[in-house]
Amino acid sequence: MKRAPTLNDVAELAKVSRSLASLVFQDSPKVSDQSRKAVLKAAEKLGYQPNESARRLKSTHTKSIGVVLTDIHNPYYAYLFYGVESASSDSDYKILIGNSGFLSDELNQRPQIMKSRQIESIKNIRSQMIDGLICSSLRTTPDELRAASRNLPLVIIGHTPSNLITDFDVVATDEAFAAYLVVDHLTSYGHKKIVHISGGTDDGPAYRSKAFVAEMRKRKLSASARVLEGHWSQEAGYDCTEEILKSTDRPTAIYAANDLIAMGVLAKLKEQGLRVPEDISVIGYDDSQFAQLHLTNLTSVKESLFEMGRLGFELLTTRLEGKRGTNSPQLLRIKPDLIVRTSTGPVSKKSK
Amino acid sequence: MKRAPTLNDVAELAKVSRSLASLVFQDSPKVSDQSRKAVLKAAEKLGYQPNESARRLKSTHTKSIGVVLTDIHNPYYAYLFYGVESASSDSDYKILIGNSGFLSDELNQRPQIMKSRQIESIKNIRSQMIDGLICSSLRTTPDELRAASRNLPLVIIGHTPSNLITDFDVVATDEAFAAYLVVDHLTSYGHKKIVHISGGTDDGPAYRSKAFVAEMRKRKLSASARVLEGHWSQEAGYDCTEEILKSTDRPTAIYAANDLIAMGVLAKLKEQGLRVPEDISVIGYDDSQFAQLHLTNLTSVKESLFEMGRLGFELLTTRLEGKRGTNSPQLLRIKPDLIVRTSTGPVSKKSK
DNA sequence: CTGAAAGCGCTAACAG
DNA sequence: CTGTTAGCGCTTTCAG
Numbered sequence: 001m002k003r004a005p006t007l008n009d010v011a012e013l014a015k016v017s018r019s020l021a022s023l024v025f026q027d028s029p030k031v032s033d034q035s036r037k038a039v040l041k042a043a044e045k046l047g048y049q050p051n052e053s054a055r056r057l058k059s060t061h062t063k064s065i066g067v068v069l070t071d072i073h074n075p076y077y078a079y080l081f082y083g084v085e086s087a088s089s090d091s092d093y094k095i096l097i098g099n100s101g102f103l104s105d106e107l108n109q110r111p112q113i114m115k116s117r118q119i120e121s122i123k124n125i126r127s128q129m130i131d132g133l134i135c136s137s138l139r140t141t142p143d144e145l146r147a148a149s150r151n152l153p154l155v156i157i158g159h160t161p162s163n164l165i166t167d168f169d170v171v172a173t174d175e176a177f178a179a180y181l182v183v184d185h186l187t188s189y190g191h192k193k194i195v196h197i198s199g200g201t202d203d204g205p206a207y208r209s210k211a212f213v214a215e216m217r218k219r220k221l222s223a224s225a226r227v228l229e230g231h232w233s234q235e236a237g238y239d240c241t242e243e244i245l246k247s248t249d250r251p252t253a254i255y256a257a258n259d260l261i262a263m264g265v266l267a268k269l270k271e272q273g274l275r276v277p278e279d280i281s282v283i284g285y286d287d288s289q290f291a292q293l294h295l296t297n298l299t300s301v302k303e304s305l306f307e308m309g310r311l312g313f314e315l316l317t318t319r320l321e322g323k324r325g326t327n328s329p330q331l332l333r334i335k336p337d338l339i340v341r342t343s344t345g346p347v348s349k350k351s352k
Numbered sequence: 353m354k355r356a357p358t359l360n361d362v363a364e365l366a367k368v369s370r371s372l373a374s375l376v377f378q379d380s381p382k383v384s385d386q387s388r389k390a391v392l393k394a395a396e397k398l399g400y401q402p403n404e405s406a407r408r409l410k411s412t413h414t415k416s417i418g419v420v421l422t423d424i425h426n427p428y429y430a431y432l433f434y435g436v437e438s439a440s441s442d443s444d445y446k447i448l449i450g451n452s453g454f455l456s457d458e459l460n461q462r463p464q465i466m467k468s469r470q471i472e473s474i475k476n477i478r479s480q481m482i483d484g485l486i487c488s489s490l491r492t493t494p495d496e497l498r499a500a501s502r503n504l505p506l507v508i509i510g511h512t513p514s515n516l517i518t519d520f521d522v523v524a525t526d527e528a529f530a531a532y533l534v535v536d537h538l539t540s541y542g543h544k545k546i547v548h549i550s551g552g553t554d555d556g557p558a559y560r561s562k563a564f565v566a567e568m569r570k571r572k573l574s575a576s577a578r579v580l581e582g583h584w585s586q587e588a589g590y591d592c593t594e595e596i597l598k599s600t601d602r603p604t605a606i607y608a609a610n611d612l613i614a615m616g617v618l619a620k621l622k623e624q625g626l627r628v629p630e631d632i633s634v635i636g637y638d639d640s641q642f643a644q645l646h647l648t649n650l651t652s653v654k655e656s657l658f659e660m661g662r663l664g665f666e667l668l669t670t671r672l673e674g675k676r677g678t679n680s681p682q683l684l685r686i687k688p689d690l691i692v693r694t695s696t697g698p699v700s701k702k703s704k
Numbered sequence: 705c706t707g708a709a710a711g712c713g714c715t716a717a718c719a720g
Numbered sequence: 721c722t723g724t725t726a727g728c729g730c731t732t733t734c735a736g
Contacts, residue, residue, distance in 0.1 A: 004503070006729055017707045022731060030705060047502065052479040054729035056405040057712050060355060072433065072449075078425035085451070097424075097449040099437070127404040150399060151356070234646055267646035294586055294619035295647065358713055369723045374715060382721060406713035409728050 005046040014042035025050050056129045064094040065316060066125035068118065070137040072099050075288065076305065080136055080158050083309020091317060098125035115139045122148040132316045142167045153319045157312035158305070161203040165331055169319070171312045173303045174333035179211035181301060181338040182255055182283055183219065190347040191253040191281060192221055197230040197240045197265070199257040205232075208257055208285070226251065230261055237264025245272060252280060252347045259284035259291045262298055266343075277345030287339050299344040303336045357398035366394035377402050408481045416446040417668060418477035422470065422489040424451050427640065428657065432488055432510050435661020443669060450477035467491045474500040484668045494519045505671045509664035510657070513555040519681055521671065523664045525655045526685035531563035533653060533690040534607055534635055535571065542699040543605040543633060545576040549592045549617070551609040552583045560609055560637070578603065582613055589616025597624060604632060604699045611636035611643045614650055618695075629697030639691050651696040655688045 011021040016035055023031050024039040031039075042048075056062050067084055069077045081097075088095045098121045118140055122133065126148075133149055136158040140148070145164065155169040164170070186194055196212045199205030209227050216225035228243065230236030237256055241264065244251060256262035262284035269276055276282055284291050287302035311332055363373040368387055375383050376391040383391075394400075408414050419436055421429045433449075440447045450473045470492055474485065478500075485501055488510040492500070497516065507521040516522070538546055548564045551557030561579050568577035580595065582588030589608055593616065596603060608614035614636035621628055628634055636643050639654035663684055 007731095008729075018729090019708085019731075020706060022729095023706095026731085032705060035705080047499075049475060049479045051409070051481060051729055053405040053408040053481050054712090055731075057403070057409055057714085057729080058731045059712085072424040073427055073430035075425055081424065097451065099449065123401060127401045129403060129405050147399075238646060263645050263647055270647060290641070290645070293615050293642070294590060295615055295622065359715095360713075370713090371715075371724080372722055375722090378715085384721060387721080403713050406728090407715075409713080409730085410715045411728080 004051075005048045007048070007050070009046055010039060010042045010048050013046065014038040060129075062129050062131055063092055064096055064128075064130050065132045065134060065313075065320075066096045066098055066122075066128065066130040068098040068121050068125060068133065068135045070114070070118065072097075076158065076286070077136055079305035080309040080312075083306040083311075084134055084157075084313045085309075086306070087310040087313035091313075093131075093313075093317065096125060096128055096130060098122070115144070119144060119148050126152065132320050134312050134316060138164060140164075153316060155312045155316040155319075157308050159204045162207070163203075167329055169315050169330050171308045171315060171332045171334065173308070174335045175207050175211040176214065177333075177335045178208070178285070178301045178303075179215040181336065183212070183215045183221075185299070185338055185340065185344065186253045186255070186281065186283065187219065187221070189253075189281065189345060193224045193226075193249070193251040194221075194253045194255055195226045195228060195240075195244055195251040196255045197228045197237060197257060197261050199261070200231045201229060205257055212255065224251075230257065232258060232260060234260055234264035234267065237261035237266075238268045239264075241265045241268035245274075250280075253283065253344070254280065255283045255285075257285055259286045259288040259298060259300055262300075262343075263290050263296070266296055266298075276343050278348055281344040281347075283344055291339070291341070297341040297343055299341045300339050301336050302339050304334050308334050356403075357400045359400070359402070361398055362391060362394045362400050365398065366390040412481075414481050414483055415444055416448055416480075416482050417484045417486060417665075417672075418448045418450055418474075418480065418482040420450040420470065420473050420477060420485065420487045422466070424449075428510065428638070429488055431657035432661040432664075435658040435663075436486055436509075436665045437661075438658070439662040439665035443665075445483075445665075445669065448477060448480055448482060450474070467496070471496060471500050478504065484672050486664050486668060490516060492516075505668060507664045507668040507671075509660050511556045514559070515555075517683055521667050521682050523660045523667060523684045523686065525660070526687045527559050527563040528566065529685075529687045530560070530637070530653045530655075531567040533688065535564070535567045535573075537651070537690055537692065537696065538605045538607070538633065538635065539571065539573070541605075541633065541697060544573055545578075545601070545603040546573075546605045546607055547578045547580060547592075547596055547603040548607045549580050549582040549589060549609060549613050551613070553581060557584075557609055564607065576603075582609065584610060584612060586612055586616035586619065589613035589618075590620045591616075593617045593620035597626075602632075605635065605696070606632065607635045607637075609637055611638045611640040611650060611652055614652075614695075615642050615648070618648055618650075628695050630700055633696040633699075635696055643691070643693065649693040649695055651693045652691050653688050654691050656686050660686050 007018055007021050011018045016039060020035060021039050024036050067081060069081055071077055085095055118138060132153040134155050134157060138145060138156060142164055156164060157171045160170050160172050196209055198209040213225060213227060216222055228240045230240050254265050256265055262282055265282050269280060274280055284298045284300040287300040290296060291298035291300035359370055359373050363370045368391060372387060373391050376388050419433060421433055423429055437447055470490060484505040486507050486509060490497060490508060494516055508516060509523045512522050512524050548561055550561040565577060565579060568574055580592045582592050606617050608617055614634055617634050621632060626632055636650045636652040639652040642648060643650035643652040
């Protein structure tokens with residue numbers, strides 16, 4: 001197994017100097033067409049690939065940014081990532097992927113581990129000489145994060161604990177608008193008694209349920225709004241629905257904090273022989289694959305994850321280019337859409 | 353923004369030579385406790401992080417391997433990846449992630465783009481000085497792959513086109529055993545008339561349907577076995593089921609080539625008022641989140657993706673360590689499990 | 705447009 | 721155990 005060809009080998013074969021060959025691979029305009037061709041031909045022949053490590057080593061300004069995803073398995077982060085990648089491929093920046101290396105399901109049970117993993121992951125990717133960093137779903141404190149990212153421009157995309165929002169650049173969803181969409185849609189169908197099953201009491205889910213309550217209050221429907229505390233699982237939906245069905249004052253619509261919870265809701269409803277949407281309307285959040293099943297056809301809130309990824313990348317690069325160097329942290333809130341399917345409908349005469 | 357501290361800075365602060373400091377970060381045993389502590393303290397104070405690029409540059413033997421996943425969004429690849437990552441964290445190898453950067457759904461429509469992307473992605477990751485490569489879901493020809501990976505040990509994990517199997521190290525699922533599990537389970541419930549909805553005529557799906565046919569033949573049930581050509585979508589399941597229900601000789605069980613197809617099957621069945629499993633049994637493949645929904649409770653084949661990832665990593669590292677240097681390519685077939693849920697049951701008296 | 709020379713941060717002999 | 725020395729492959733002045 002002989003070693004890979006180097007720039008030297010290429011230059012030699014092409015009968016030019018090393019530096020000239022280097023210029024060719026930087027697409028520099030100050031190379032004669034003739035030399036360029038000779039170099040490219042030699043490179044082709046040798047199967048030459050520039051050595052990124054050597055490149056990075058030389059220049060402080062590496063034109064590459066790191067992306068730390070909590071869990072590449074989760075479609076949520078994957079879509080964010082595609083936004084970032086798409087934006088990067090329109091630029092001359094390269095992307096390095098870091099992964100905190102645990103399934104988010106497991107991690108949600110163990111925020112402590114997740115936190116240390118994330119810090120580790122950031123340190124790890126820093127060791128590759130990057131110009132900036134994009135992170136998502138951080139569980140760290142502002143101090144820890146600042147320490148780990150020191151001197152490195154950082155943008156957070158996606159769900160963001162509120163304690164990080166004021167100190168860093170953030171691109172997140174406009175949850176208030178999401179609540180507006182949901183409540184507006186339901187009330188337009190005549191629903192008033194609406195129950196929200198939350199994702200828990202953590203910062204993120206709490207924000208979503210507060211937005212719901214606020215929106216209901218705005219419409220003077222506080223009295224008929226209700227929030228049940230759940231968590232990100234089918235079981236939460238299933239159990240909460242059981243609870244809901246027991247009550248004498250049954251709601252006409254259920255708003256689940258995500259689609260998985262909504263799946264639990266639907267399962268319980270089916271078990272009880274209740275029809276959707278005739279007997280009760282159900283609405284989810286994420287517009288995940290679950291919502292898109294023919295079997296469920298779930299009306300759901302769709303975040304613009306791809307766009308958020310793109311914006312995060314752009315925010316970072318404008319910072320890097322110094323166009324916004326010393327400005328205070330920015331917060332971009334992106335408006336989601338509501339994808340209306342058949343799990344929501346008008347309030348039936350009977351339940352009125 | 354001052355530049356990051358280097359090993360030199362650390363050594364200076366700790367009042368030792370550069371090389372000694374270097375040894376400390378390599379966990380070398382030949383450093384006195386005293387020096388080690390001094391160095392570590394200095395590093396801590398400066399916030400020093402070893403520069404990976406410089407490290408890589410120095411040693412030909414980088415102790416890191418590249419992983420090229422077609423689509424990090426797809427849970428299938430994600431689980432494979434976790435296996436790889438898990439094995440790597442038990443070793444002293446580092447992992448570099450490459451991503452071909454497209455959603456697999458889109459790519460399935462455009463194999464040509466996918467192919468070139470994969471080659472590009474491999475070249476890309478090669479530029480980082482890696483010792484070996486793990487890939488999944490390749491669409492390239494053996495020649496292209498050999499060219500892209502030349503001199504670099506390579507292991508393929510997961511679905512693998514048969515034309516690649518003989519030439520490279522491969523860790524894949526034992527599809528014949530999967531078929532055995534499915535048919536054995538169904539026949540034990542008395543099913544004989546079984547329809548398989550395939551994922552298409554490509555190499556991968558074709559292998560799965562052939563395995564089904566072979567298994568039925570082995571049990572002398574060829575006459576009552578039937579294969580409908582579908583593709584990896586709900587719609588295929590939905591449409592094929594419509595087809596199936598039209599036929600006079602209705603089967604008692606449907607085996608879908610993956611869970612998504614099974615979702616389409618269930619949707620159609622529900623629409624027609626048919627009960628599962630009382631009227632008809634349904635079985636899927638992947639044990640995906642769809643199968644795990646309370647709403648569907650789908651019996652499904654579960655591949656050991658995590659284990660395949662681990663084995664792929666181990667196969668690669670044993671190659672790297674030269675323990676199996678010149679041997680011919682290896683093929684490891686991993687046996688899947690059948691997760692039995694409530695979408696399958698005994699043949700009803702009526703349909704008998 | 706081209707070539708010579710210096711050095712990025714680190715590791716790996718090799719002597720003390 | 722510790723320090724000296726010499727590059728890894730590439731980019732980047734700076735003179736031709």
